[in-house]
Amino acid sequence: MMKTKFQALYIANFIVLGLLTSTQTSLFRANPMSLGTEVRVGSDLAPTLITRQGFKTPGSQLKSSLDDWNKALVHFSGLELLARSLNSGRIMKPIENSARSKVEVSSKPPAPPDTGTPTGNPKPGTTRPEANCPAMEPPLTALVANNGSDYTLSEYPTFWFYIPYAPEDISTIEFLLLDSKERKTIYKTGVKLTEKPGIIQVTIPAKPQYALQLQANYRWRLNLDCQPDTTDEPDLVVDGWIQRQPSNSQLENQLEAVQSQEYLVYREQEIWYDAIANLAELYFANPEDGNLQEAWANLLASLGLAGVAQEPFVQSELVVVED
Numbered sequence: 001m002m003k004t005k006f007q008a009l010y011i012a013n014f015i016v017l018g019l020l021t022s023t024q025t026s027l028f029r030a031n032p033m034s035l036g037t038e039v040r041v042g043s044d045l046a047p048t049l050i051t052r053q054g055f056k057t058p059g060s061q062l063k064s065s066l067d068d069w070n071k072a073l074v075h076f077s078g079l080e081l082l083a084r085s086l087n088s089g090r091i092m093k094p095i096e097n098s099a100r101s102k103v104e105v106s107s108k109p110p111a112p113p114d115t116g117t118p119t120g121n122p123k124p125g126t127t128r129p130e131a132n133c134p135a136m137e138p139p140l141t142a143l144v145a146n147n148g149s150d151y152t153l154s155e156y157p158t159f160w161f162y163i164p165y166a167p168e169d170i171s172t173i174e175f176l177l178l179d180s181k182e183r184k185t186i187y188k189t190g191v192k193l194t195e196k197p198g199i200i201q202v203t204i205p206a207k208p209q210y211a212l213q214l215q216a217n218y219r220w221r222l223n224l225d226c227q228p229d230t231t232d233e234p235d236l237v238v239d240g241w242i243q244r245q246p247s248n249s250q251l252e253n254q255l256e257a258v259q260s261q262e263y264l265v266y267r268e269q270e271i272w273y274d275a276i277a278n279l280a281e282l283y284f285a286n287p288e289d290g291n292l293q294e295a296w297a298n299l300l301a302s303l304g305l306a307g308v309a310q311e312p313f314v315q316s317e318l319v320v321v322e323d
Contacts, residue, residue: 116148117217120240122305131235133226136164138307140224142238143199143280145272145303151245152273155211156204159273160280161222161238162308163200167193171229173222174321175202177210180217186210190319191222198314201280212244242273267299275299284313 122142143160144150163173173191178184187210191202202222204210212218219241223234254265260282266275279299283292297309 117150117241117243119146119148120144120150120219120238122146122238122240124236124238128231128233128235130231131226132228132230133165133224133235138162138164138311140164140222140236140238141305141308142222142240143276143300143303143305143308144240145270145276146240147272147303149270149272150241151243151271152212153245153247153251153271154274154277155244156206157212157242157244157273158201158203158277158281159220159222160199160201160276162198162311163193163224163314164197165193165224165226166197167195169226171225171227173224174234176221176223177204178219178221180219182219186218188321190321192317192319193314194317195314196312198312199280199308200314200316201277201284202316202318212242214244214246217241217243245271263295263299272303280313287313 120142122144123139141162143162159175163170170193173193175187175189175191176185177187179186187204189202191200193200204212219239221237221239224236226235251265251269255262258264263275263279263282266272266278276299279292279296283289283296286292297306300306300309
């Protein structure tokens with residue numbers, strides 16, 4: 001122990017005198033994945049290795065005192081801060097304990113926080129004077145939460161839209177899925193109504209090139225032109241965002257426990273795309289079911305979409321769009 005303290009003081013003297021350059025000063029290394037932490041003094045003047053199992057110096061025996069380890073780690077952490085302060089010209093706060101020193105010297109940055117999804121425009125903005133689509137109530141509407149939690153668990157999600165125009169009044173409908181910077185088109189398709197105004201769905205095809213990556217934001221857009229189509233710009237546009245979240249065993253167990261009512265779990269967990277899609281598919285298949293009708297109305301009302309809750313589901317077709 002006396003020899004170790006003598007070496008520590010010996011190094012401190014060299015640091016204070018400025019004889020240890022930036023390439024000779026102590027190098028402290030913490031490995032949080034191991035059972036202990038190693039602190040290496042890289043100077044050739046006093047090579048020393050300290051481990052959590054004990055510490056040894058040239059010619060000494062292994063000593064396994066945990067108290068000595070904590071004291072030594074704090075001592076050498078202080079030397080590191082002193083060396084940094086002298087080199088940088090400013091005083092740094094000392095580390096109060098060995099637990100903090102492990103965090104202080106770790107070079108691995110913390111994971112960035114989850115910031116959710118940006119907000120979009122589920123209803124069109126101001127209509128251009130030259131647009132040919134008449135104002136409708138309710139208007140063209142995307143059925144999304146638009147609340148920063150526009151999540152899905154699906155690689156190939158389904159989007160739902162209320163189209164207020166009859167097929168004969170529509171020139172084109174185009175759906176696009178883009179990356180977050182809107183520089184790459186992931187998927188693009190045309191949409192054609194086959195019956196009457198109502199709620200339609202657009203499902204991303206289950207092909208690898210269209211799959212949503214985990215925890216990545218994607219921008220989508222639906223463009224609509226009415227007859228006659230006389231301009232290059234779409235008459236109406238709605239847009240939004242989507243992010244795929246990872247599942248886990250607890251969530252899978254919850255979903256399995258409420259089969260045929262998965263939307264209850266999705267809603268509770270704020271996985272809104274899947275809550276809307278699951279309940280829409282159930283209600284679409286059973287439009288006369290009073291319980292589903294009530295659940296659908298309540299879900300849309302909670303998202304500020306009560307105006308389209310009574311609109312019918314209608315058939316549509318996806319068509320190839322030429323570039």
